[in-house]
Amino acid sequence: MKDIITVSTVTFNAKWGEKDKNLNRIMGYIEAAAKKGSDIVIFPEMALTGYDDEPEKPKAEKMQTLLAETIPGPSTEKVEELVKKLGIYVVFGMPERDPSDPSVIYNALAVFSPDGLVGSYRKMQLPPPEPNWATRGEKPFLLDTEWGPIGIAICYDSYCFPEMMRYYAAKGARLYINCTALAECHGPAVGPTTLEAQVIQNQIYIASSNLGGKDKDNVFWGGSSIMGPSRNFWEVFYYAGHKFNEPVAKESEMFTATIDLTLATRDEFIYNPAVGGTDFRPDKYIEMYKDVLNDPIFGK
Numbered sequence: 001m002k003d004i005i006t007v008s009t010v011t012f013n014a015k016w017g018e019k020d021k022n023l024n025r026i027m028g029y030i031e032a033a034a035k036k037g038s039d040i041v042i043f044p045e046m047a048l049t050g051y052d053d054e055p056e057k058p059k060a061e062k063m064q065t066l067l068a069e070t071i072p073g074p075s076t077e078k079v080e081e082l083v084k085k086l087g088i089y090v091v092f093g094m095p096e097r098d099p100s101d102p103s104v105i106y107n108a109l110a111v112f113s114p115d116g117l118v119g120s121y122r123k124m125q126l127p128p129p130e131p132n133w134a135t136r137g138e139k140p141f142l143l144d145t146e147w148g149p150i151g152i153a154i155c156y157d158s159y160c161f162p163e164m165m166r167y168y169a170a171k172g173a174r175l176y177i178n179c180t181a182l183a184e185c186h187g188p189a190v191g192p193t194t195l196e197a198q199v200i201q202n203q204i205y206i207a208s209s210n211l212g213g214k215d216k217d218n219v220f221w222g223g224s225s226i227m228g229p230s231r232n233f234w235e236v237f238y239y240a241g242h243k244f245n246e247p248v249a250k251e252s253e254m255f256t257a258t259i260d261l262t263l264a265t266r267d268e269f270i271y272n273p274a275v276g277g278t279d280f281r282p283d284k285y286i287e288m289y290k291d292v293l294n295d296p297i298f299g300k
Helices: 019-035 063-067 074-086 156-160 163-170 190-202 282-294
Strands: 004-011 040-042 089-097 105-113 116-122 141-143 150-154 175-180 205-210 212-214 219-221 225-229 236-241 253-260
Touching: 004 019, 004 225, 004 236, 019 040, 019 074, 019 253, 040 205, 063 089, 074 089, 074 105, 074 116, 089 175, 105 141, 105 150, 116 141, 116 150, 150 156, 150 163, 156 163, 156 175, 156 190, 163 175, 163 190, 175 190, 190 205, 190 225, 190 236, 225 253, 236 253
Parallel strands: 004 040, 004 205, 040 089, 150 175, 175 205
Antiparallel strands: 004 253, 089 105, 105 116, 141 150, 205 225, 212 219, 225 236
């Protein structure tokens, strides 16, 4: 298994509702990342179409519904041809139409390896206003690579549900991809505070790609970055990019870093002779979650 990987992440100002223009720019960034020697390039949540909702319109008339595509579909086929030519991994966000029910739309990521389209990750946790048009996904997504598995998630999955990253880390992921649409209305703390905490908790690298600037209504923080474990234990180091709330974070930029995944030490998953096992105890957590599910106050 390889340990050294070069990662690019893009702060991308998606043009709301202009799919063809956004796709052309995505493909341009992929070519630019390949020229820099990147092994993987990451784009934000809903990069293909833009993010913002039209609350006054019924679901069938919303931009996300009208521009959604199946995966595979026209846009992913164009990207697939390019990644095969360039030999690069790519992840970008888009509205995905369910092939078995065209009325069902997901907030999804299209995931590619150098061999072509791998599949899609469908966002499992949906904050407002996304349920106005999207259906929740049901499964995590681990991308198999020469560097081991890479965990993939979207925005709210990462900031408010630490189970996602903990699961991926326990499955051996040393790199976690966070494709996000974090807007200024969410405040300056939620993004950096939660991601930095999870780097410390899980000793994992995070490559985060955010929309930047004005969408339809919202202004997005930008602040795409590559962060991970420092040589100083329990500290976070930014290998490239900006924090979400830095003054220049909204600028359209691609950030590239070569990172050493051996720093993802996984101490809490290693055998601890003092306790005769690991410090990570999923057998106990299962029982705790079962107790939650059986509690009548759950979900109220």
